Amino acid sequence: SVExxxxxxxxxxxxxxxxxxxxxxxxVYLASAGFDPSSDAAHALAAIGKTLTASAIPSFVQxxxxxxxxxAVMAAFVRSFRWIMLAAAGIALLSALFSAVMIDRxxxxxxxxxxx
Numbered sequence: 374s375v376e377x378x379x380x381x382x383x384x385x386x387x388x389x390x391x392x393x394x395x396x397x398x399x400x401v402y403l404a405s406a407g408f409d410p411s412s413d414a415a416h417a418l419a420a421i422g423k424t425l426t427a428s429a430i431p432s433f434v435q436x437x438x439x440x441x442x443x444x445a446v447m448a449a450f451v452r453s454f455r456w457i458m459l460a461a462a463g464i465a466l467l468s469a470l471f472s473a474v475m476i477d478r479x480x481x482x483x484x485x486x487x488x489x
Contacts, residue, residue, distance in 0.1 A: 398449035
């Protein structure tokens with residue numbers, strides 16, 4: 374049905390946007406931490422950024438560098454999650470406003486008294 378297709382498209386769209394936001398935020402955090410983009414750790418994190426999971430920071434990364442990378446991944450995820458939630462809230466608000474306008478128009482065209 375139409376609702377199922379729309380929900381699948383919404384999940385795909387939000388997922389794509391989330392991955393892009395995550396990758397951008399991760400790049401910003403890594404650059405601000407001074408990581409060399411050509412390092413092995415940076416390449417491993419680029420792979421993580423493509424899947425939006427923090428499943429595996431390479432085992433060769435240890436100590437303070439590992440802690441910085443874990444923090445960067447978590448911060449990038451939270452940042453992308455916040456933007457997606459703001460977008461979803463905005464869409465829900467627009468939907469509510471649109472529904473309110475359409476319901477009022479429908480009631481007015483049926484001759485029903487306006488509830489204002």
